[in-house]
Amino acid sequence: MKTVLVVDDEKSVRDSLKMILEYDHFGVEFAENGESALKTLASVPIDLVLLDVKMAGMDGIEVLQRIREKNTDLPVVMISGHGSIETAVEATKLGAFDFLSKPLDRDKLLVTVRNALQQAKLSEEYRKLQESVEGRLQILGEGDNIKQVLEVIDRVAPTEARVLITGENGTGKELVARAIYRKSKRSPRPFVEVNCAAIPSELIESELFGHEKGSFTGATTQRIGKFEQADGGTLFLDEIGDMSLQAQAKVLRALEEGKIERVGGNKLIDVDVRVIAATNKNLEEEIRRGNFRNDLYHRLNVIPLHIPPLRERREDIPILVKSFVEEVCSRNGLARKTITDDGIQDLRKRDWPGNVRELRNAVERLVILSPGMTIDVSLFEAPAGFGKNASDDILNVGGTFQEFKERAEAAFIKRQLELHRWNISKTAEALDIQRSHLYTKMKRYGLMKEGERGEE
Numbered sequence: 287m288k289t290v291l292v293v294d295d296e297k298s299v300r301d302s303l304k305m306i307l308e309y310d311h312f313g314v315e316f317a318e319n320g321e322s323a324l325k326t327l328a329s330v331p332i333d334l335v336l337l338d339v340k341m342a343g344m345d346g347i348e349v350l351q352r353i354r355e356k357n358t359d360l361p362v363v364m365i366s367g368h369g370s371i372e373t374a375v376e377a378t379k380l381g382a383f384d385f386l387s388k389p390l391d392r393d394k395l396l397v398t399v400r401n402a403l404q405q406a407k408l409s410e411e412y413r414k415l416q417e418s419v420e421g422r423l424q425i426l427g428e429g430d431n432i433k434q435v436l437e438v439i440d441r442v443a444p445t446e447a448r449v450l451i452t453g454e455n456g457t458g459k460e461l462v463a464r465a466i467y468r469k470s471k472r473s474p475r476p477f478v479e480v481n482c483a484a485i486p487s488e489l490i491e492s493e494l495f496g497h498e499k500g501s502f503t504g505a506t507t508q509r510i511g512k513f514e515q516a517d518g519g520t521l522f523l524d525e526i527g528d529m530s531l532q533a534q535a536k537v538l539r540a541l542e543e544g545k546i547e548r549v550g551g552n553k554l555i556d557v558d559v560r561v562i563a564a565t566n567k568n569l570e571e572e573i574r575r576g577n578f579r580n581d582l583y584h585r586l587n588v589i590p591l592h593i594p595p596l597r598e599r600r601e602d603i604p605i606l607v608k609s610f611v612e613e614v615c616s617r618n619g620l621a622r623k624t625i626t627d628d629g630i631q632d633l634r635k636r637d638w639p640g641n642v643r644e645l646r647n648a649v650e651r652l653v654i655l656s657p658g659m660t661i662d663v664s665l666f667e668a669p670a671g672f673g674k675n676a677s678d679d680i681l682n683v684g685g686t687f688q689e690f691k692e693r694a695e696a697a698f699i700k701r702q703l704e705l706h707r708w709n710i711s712k713t714a715e716a717l718d719i720q721r722s723h724l725y726t727k728m729k730r731y732g733l734m735k736e737g738e739r740g741e742e
Contacts, residue, residue, distance in 0.1 A: 287311060287312065287313050288312055288313065288333040288334065288403055289312070289313035289314070289315060289330070289331065289332055289333050289334075290307055290312050290313070290314055290315070290332070290333065290334045290335070290336060290399065291315045291316075291317060291323065291326055291327065291330075291332045291334070291335045291336070292304070292307075292314060292315070292316050292317070292336045293316075293317045293318075293319075293320070293322075293323040293335060293336065293337045293338055293341075293346070293349065294318070294336075294338040294341070294365070295318050295319060295338065295341045295342060296338075297318075299338070299388070300316050300318070302390075303336060303390075303395075304316070306392055306395060306396070307399075310396055312399070315330055315332065319341055319342065319343055319344065320341060320343060320344030320345070320346070320348060320349040320352075321343065321344060323335070323337070323349055324349065324352055324353075327353065327356075327357075327360075332360065333360075333361075333403060333406070334360070334361045334362075334363065334399060334402055334403055334406070335353065335360065335361070335362045335363070336363050336365055336399075337349060337350060337362055337363070337364055337365065337382075338364075338365055338366065339364055339365070339366035339368070339373060339377070340366060340367070340368055346364060346366070346377075347373070347376060347377060347380070350362055350364070350377060350380050350381070350382060351380060354380055354381050358381065359406060359409055359410070360406075361383045361402035361403065361405065361406045362381070362382050362383060363382065363383050363384050363385075363386060363398055363399065363402055364377045364382045364384070364385045364386070365385075365386045365387075365388060365390065366385070366386075366387060366388065367387070367388035367389075373385075383398070383401075383402040383405065384398050384401075384402065386398060425439075425458065425461055425462065425465055426602065426605050426606050426609055427599060427601075427602035427605060427606070428601070428602065428605060429599045429601040429602050431594040431598060431599045432594070432599055432602060435462065435591065435593060435594075438589070438591050439462065439465050439466055439469065439591075440469065442466060442589050442591075443465070443466045443467075443468075443469035443470045444469065444470060444471060446560055447588045447589050448541075448560070448561050448562065448563070448585065448586055448587075448588045448589065449463075449466060449562045449563070449588070449589045449590075449591055450563050450564070450565075450569075450583075450586045450587040450588075450589070450590050450591070451463060451562065451563070451564040451565075451591045451592075451593060452564070452565060452566070452569075452590065452591070452592045452593070453564075453566065453592060453593030453594070453595070454566055454593075454595050454641055455566050455640065455641065455643070456596075456640045456641030456642055456643030456644055457593040457594070457595055457596070457641045457642060458593055458641075458642050458643075459524070459564040459566075459593055460479070460522070460524060460564070462564075462591065462593060463479075463520075463522045463524075463562045463564060464477065464522075466520075466562060467519075467520045467522075467562070470520065470560070472518065472519050472520050472560055475516075475517075475518040475519030475520070476515060476516050476517075476518070476519035476520070477516075477519060477520050477522065478512050478515050478516035478519065478520070478521050478522065479522045479524060480493060480494065480512050480521070480522065480523055480524065481524045481525055482523060482524065482525045482526050482527075482528045482529040483524075483525035483528040484525075487530040487532075487533070490529060490530060490533045491532070491533050491536060491549055492505075492509060492511065492549050493511060493512060494511050494512050494513055494533065494536070494537065494546075495511040495513055495514075495536060495540075495546045495547065495548055495549060496508070496509045496510045496511030496513075496514060496546075496548040496549065496551075497509050497511075497548050497549035497550050497551075498548050498549070498550040498551045500550065501548075501549050501550020501551070502549065502550065505549075505550065508548075509548075511546070511548065513540060513546045513557045513559055514546070514555065514557060516557075516559045517557050517558055517559060518558055518559075519559070519560070520559070520560045520561075520562060521559045521560070521561050521562070522561075522562050522563075522564070523537075523561060523562070523563040523564070524563075524564050525564065525565055525566070526563040526564065526565050526586070527565035527566070527567035527569055527572055527577075527578060528565075528567075531577075531578075531579065534578065534579045534582050535579070535582075537582060538579060538581060538582045538585060540557065540559075541561060541582075541585050541586075542585070544556060544557060544558065545557065561586065563586045569583050569587075570583075595638075595641055596638040596641045596642055596644075596645060597637050597638060600634050603630065603633055603634045603645070604630045604634070606642065606645060606646075607625060607630055607633060607645070607649055608625070610645070610646050610649040610650070611623060611624075611625060611649055611653055611661065614649060614650045614653040614654070615653060618653075618654065620653065620654075620705075621659065621707070622659075623653055623656065623659055623660065623661050624659065624660055624661065625652075625660070625661040625663070626660060626661075626663075628663075629661060629662075629663040632663045633645070633648075633663065654705070657701070657704035657705055658704075692731075695727070695731075696727075696731035696733065699713075699717070699724070699727055699728070699731065699733060700731075700733050702716055702717060703728075703733065710724060710725070
């Protein structure tokens with residue numbers, strides 16, 4: 287049951303609202319003035335506030351301000367018999383969900399209360415989702431190398447300084463860029479990413495700066511570029527070492543002047559953008575080869591930040607592996623699996639040329655392919671789908687094509703049963719077939735758990 291706090295200095299209004307709300311199965315608390323309302327909020331869980339504007343002593347606007355100082359998410363609906371546009375606008379700016387005029391219409395009141403609670407629920411779900419995403423975006427590690435990276439992030443994030451992030455593929459350069467953004471003053475504004483290596487050189491200028499209608503063949507409408515989209519926020523130029531020299535010149539101008547010009551346009555547009563760039567290339571070597579502008583390099587390289595490869599931070603592998611195991615199990619609805627100390631030591635010995643990205647993918651494969659509750663690191667080299675011996679058995683036996691299909695089907699069903707710990711219902715759901723159909727297949731291929739019947 288949701289609880290509504292009614293704040294009004296008129297007893298008749300409080301009694302009327304109590305009758306309406308309780309009839310619709312809401313719990314109701316009362317306060318006859320602002321001071322009493324704030325005390326109730328401090329001691330009783332409240333889901334929504336109905337707040338009168340005109341009250342003796344502390345008025346509704348001041349109460350709303352005090353509420354927002356401590357709770358930005360609690361939905362507040364203002365009510366007034368002397369409403370004005372100015373008051374409604376002020377209340378809205380302070381975060382009121384809606385503004386209702388007395389005498390209150392029962393149906394409109396209930397619709398407003400339900401909508402406010404629904405929005406609060408959606409906001410809470412979004413917050414939890416954001417926390418979940420940020421948890422996956424967390425930079426994990428306790429070694430000295432990664433601690434130094436985190437220290438630089440904390441120091442540079444609140445500033446406006448440009449950052450050039452370098453490191454091998456898969457080390458987490460985008461993760462670092464997003465961490466800087468989240469800790470910056472620009473975090474309420476957009477984070478816009480451009481992968482310079484993924485955009486053809488003839489289109490990169492249009493992508494970055496936009497274009498006017500008719501500026502080139504195929505430009506049938508006006509396009510707003512990434513610089514404009516990121517106005518007030520952060521622009522992440524990933525793989526900037528792959529950007530064409532012509533585009534580099536325009537980026538340099540945008541950084542120097544804070545202005546951009548769309549392709550085919552003749553008007554300068556002001557943009558306020560913090561640029562974070564990243565590359566896996568040695569830009570100083572690229573400058574010597576004539577592939578990168580020296581002046582742009584110095585504009586971008588205000589704060590250099592190098593991300594070490596995984597082979598130089600092996601002490602972080604156990605933390606990363608355990609986190610990835612938990613994430614994969616949660617995301618795929620699997621029971622929590624564990625990995626032995628020997629298994630972790632096996633993974634620590636590898637060089638991981640693809641770095642953290644390769645390690646994450648390897649852990650996901652091991653979690654999914656390991657049939658028991660303990661992760662079998664020996665499956666690391668196995669082909670996807672079956673263990674090596676199983677696939678050899680299927681392929682190396684003669685017979686007709688129909689016989690091959692039956693052997694493959696039996697092996698696949700057996701693996702799924704093992705993955706789901708021989709739970710028939712879960713396995714049938716994963717295979718998208720009826721339980722009775724699965725039972726028939728199991729009987730046909732003689733698939734039974736050793737020493738037991740399959741669990742239901």
